[in-house]
Amino acid sequence: MLFGYPSHDLPADDISRRLNDLRVVVNAFGHQHDDPSAVCDDRVTGDIELVFYNGGIAIVEIESMILRPRRDQAIVIPPFAHHSIGTDPADPHDNYYLHFDVEPLYRREEIVSLLTASGTHFIVSPSSPDRLRGVYEAIASLIAARPPGYLAAVTGLASAIVAELVGDATASRPAVAEERARGTYDERADRVIRFLSDAIGQAVDIDSIAAACGMSRTTLHAVVRGSFETTPMRLLSFLRLRRAEQLLRSTALSVKEIAATVGFRSPYHFSSEFSNRYRVSPSAFRSANRRV
Template structure:
């Protein structure tokens, strides 16, 4: 059985098949085979789905995706979409949220663009899945906040859908959803070492990625993993195909690109916050890496792959 959104209860304006823009609506479903939603006119709001069990199938324009446990699938406004239990699956258990996405989220979702306004964020490490689900639970509770007392705590068996009506409740709920976006999509910002890489090289790369603006040197990184500078540099370069200082520069450029996308900091402050002592040097290497100067990147985005 396919359920058309036009036949759903009147939760939106007449003729509008999804919650209207401005509302924040969140829910948790566990649906049996045959469940499906079809919106031939699309929606004016974004739709976020996070699967916790079973399997779902989503369509957005001409793009399709299958979702399993730990997958975040995001549908942008403006295209026909549909979703439901994947044929052959026993059920689909998932969180969902309709809202207007914060502008900064686009840069985090961009690496997972599947085309046509669909973003498939996978894989999500097991280590953060519990925190992601906790954020959705908090979003469901925060959406009910009246602003007069502490936000309610979700109780077992409570109504699985909530609409955030007040301004404070909407913003609080969006903060929880922002945590979901950052935890899941943030992994795209880290260049993970290839399988089989020496653990000491992995730890050095993780140290660089965690704080690219720090005053790292070959000597300081080598000391962190208990190797001599020469042995460390040889091992790092041989296994990752680039020197430790080249890896550091790449991490700093990625960090700078993120700041340009998500903050209003001046180019000079972005350079300093990313570990570049010279704004002139920063402008030159940023343009070499992204094909456009930092100021232009902020307004039009990258001209080459990020």
């Protein structure tokens, strides 16, 4: 038990085993309340976002789908989903937001699938909203006080939130959840991700990636296509932008320094790629986001 929050007691099935194998990485956390300006328009981020609503009026649009979350409901915003969040100035929304990733990274889509397994699109209705609210409040208190070791405690509490919401989302449709948990993931994809993550700042090509991962070019393309629905070089570009996003959130490095660190030939190329993906410049992204 951590800060009064019991460990999530999922059944001993394939879903719980897979959750136990994952590590949650917290990128950002915050509490928005009594602020009519706390809105966003056509925003894109590279991680998973969970928004838990305490009250007020919220209008959320995710990939052209309009949602009206109520108090005690959570919204799941997948990576790179275009979304807008609005409110009524007369009754501003009150919510906690949590940005996170999972390791290994190639299983991130699996977690999004489990969080949305209830069939209610991007909305999850927690079975114990007051308990979940208490966990969010505990995270907020830790971040405000920043005691020694607080980041580890925040990670543990964030993991509990993810487990709780996955359990609630999958409880009503266990057959769908089990199917999504099993997935079709190729373990060789983890080998590719690890190499590309280590090689983010290096000049690599298809041949060097294939050789480092112990695969032929054909096998490499098949593994990456099967697990990520993209090509190896596009996957590398994605990882570079994700690393750049983390550096923009958490360091004072200049945009030029970040571009070089993550392997872009020029800051202009980096800014163009980042803006195309996130619909905002690196500098504007840094201004609008803050790290835990």
